[in-house]
Amino acid sequence: MARKTADRRTITDRAGATENGSPALAPRYALPEDPAAGLGPASVHVGDCRQVLPRLGLSGGVDLIFADPPFNWSRNYDRAPAGAALGVQGAARGPAAVWRDDMPEAEYLAFTYSWLSACVSSLRPGGTLWVNVPDDWAAEIVVWMKGRGLGGHGGEGVAGVAGGPPAEMIMPRGGWCVWHYRFGQNRTRDGGDAAFVNSKVHALCFVKAPLAARCWRPLRVLEPSDRATVYADPRTRSKRDGFPPGMRVPLDVWYGPGWGRVQGNNAERAAGDFAHDNQLPEAYLERVVLACSDEGGLVLDPFVGSGTTGVVARAYGRRFVGVEYSAANAASAARRIGAGMAHKGVYLNRSSATARPRGSSTIASEPLAAACT
Numbered sequence: 001m002a003r004k005t006a007d008r009r010t011i012t013d014r015a016g017a018t019e020n021g022s023p024a025l026a027p028r029y030a031l032p033e034d035p036a037a038g039l040g041p042a043s044v045h046v047g048d049c050r051q052v053l054p055r056l057g058l059s060g061g062v063d064l065i066f067a068d069p070p071f072n073w074s075r076n077y078d079r080a081p082a083g084a085a086l087g088v089q090g091a092a093r094g095p096a097a098v099w100r101d102d103m104p105e106a107e108y109l110a111f112t113y114s115w116l117s118a119c120v121s122s123l124r125p126g127g128t129l130w131v132n133v134p135d136d137w138a139a140e141i142v143v144w145m146k147g148r149g150l151g152g153h154g155g156e157g158v159a160g161v162a163g164g165p166p167a168e169m170i171m172p173r174g175g176w177c178v179w180h181y182r183f184g185q186n187r188t189r190d191g192g193d194a195a196f197v198n199s200k201v202h203a204l205c206f207v208k209a210p211l212a213a214r215c216w217r218p219l220r221v222l223e224p225s226d227r228a229t230v231y232a233d234p235r236t237r238s239k240r241d242g243f244p245p246g247m248r249v250p251l252d253v254w255y256g257p258g259w260g261r262v263q264g265n266n267a268e269r270a271a272g273d274f275a276h277d278n279q280l281p282e283a284y285l286e287r288v289v290l291a292c293s294d295e296g297g298l299v300l301d302p303f304v305g306s307g308t309t310g311v312v313a314r315a316y317g318r319r320f321v322g323v324e325y326s327a328a329n330a331a332s333a334a335r336r337i338g339a340g341m342a343h344k345g346v347y348l349n350r351s352s353a354t355a356r357p358r359g360s361s362t363i364a365s366e367p368l369a370a371a372c373t
């Protein structure tokens with residue numbers, strides 16, 4: 001599907017919004033709803049989500065949050081020139097500030113618990129929070145969320161964090177998913193950095209109690225089962241579980257066509273000034289948005305980046321609110337959200353099977369194995 005050209009007339013650039021470090025209460029960018037085209041309204045705020053979220057008046061009203069935070073991997077998130085002002089925890093930021101992505105571990109964890117708390121406060125009862133994080137932080141986040149706030153952490157709290165999650169957060173069964181991709185870099189053979197090639201990020205799902213109020217619509221994101229596509233098992237044609245024949249709820253490890261990292265010459269890579277090192281595939285957000293929110297629902301992303309959550313949420317008629325620390329990223333994300341999805345529906349309901357249908361030829365791996373000795 002061809003990408004539409006960004007309609008800059010639909011983006012209100014509120015250049016007068018705060019740029020001096022105080023949280024922005026009005027969005028820097030606002031795209032109107034377009035019911036005829038099925039597009040929801042979208043807005044993007046500039047600032048630190050910890051300070052902006054509590055001032056948006058969303059408290060208890062958000063249906064779905066997708067958070068893909070900085071990983072503390074020393075990334076230069078908007079490729080600011082060397083010497084650009086770096087944001088410092090809680091301090092005023094200048095117009096050209098970029099996020100400082102190399103905090104001491106304790107500081108990064110305090111930052112993490114703080115934005116998680118702000119997200120939990122923004123959710124409605126039954127609202128869903130997805131967090132996209134690497135191995136480094138997944139365990140801490142799960143323990144924190146399952147700890148149900150400061151009480152769950154022995155009442156001691158965490159230095160620098162005002163309060164914990166104010167309500168019970170539940171990790172539903174199947175809520176610990178993994179996004180698997182197949183283009184990782186070799187680590188060194190020896191030394192402290194030696195490791196298997198990284199090929200995953202954790203997609204952690206939490207629901208604000210009560211679980212019964214959760215929005216869970218798996219029928220929209222079903223995929224063909226391996227029984228149907230690889231084994232031609234006739235039993236998949238007469239299923240009694242209410243699912244269409246041959247279809248299943250996706251596995252909790254996510255991969256397949258359309259799910260690769262959006263890097264290099266990936267066709268989905270936002271072009272020109274949209275380019276962002278950490279752009280997620282549309283297929284990922286399509287699954288999350290469709291399965292965990294309804295049309296007209298309110299979707300929040302506290303770390304907008306290139307705007308993938310907003311692009312998908314708006315395209316499916318959800319109302320979107322995002323926060324981004326970098327003014328440059330926010331501007332390009334708003335333009336990308338206005339341009340729309342590159343592959344709406346293209347990777348939905350597609351098989352992720354890696355095996356070929358039974359009886360067809362196998363992949364020869366022996367010559368490669370011989371070279372390893």
Ligand SMILES: C[S@@+](CC[C@H](N)C(=O)[O-])C[C@H]1O[C@@H](n2cnc3c(N)ncnc32)[C@H](O)[C@@H]1O
Pocket residue numbers: 047048049050068069070071077078099276278279280281302303304305306307308309323324325326329
């Ligand atoms: C991993 S990227 C998000 C990528 C996004 N999911 C996408 O598909 O493009 C994280 C983004 O969060 C922004 N950021 C870092 N700290 C932030 C904060 N405290 N508040 C808001 N945004 C922040 C960074 O500038 C960066 O653009």
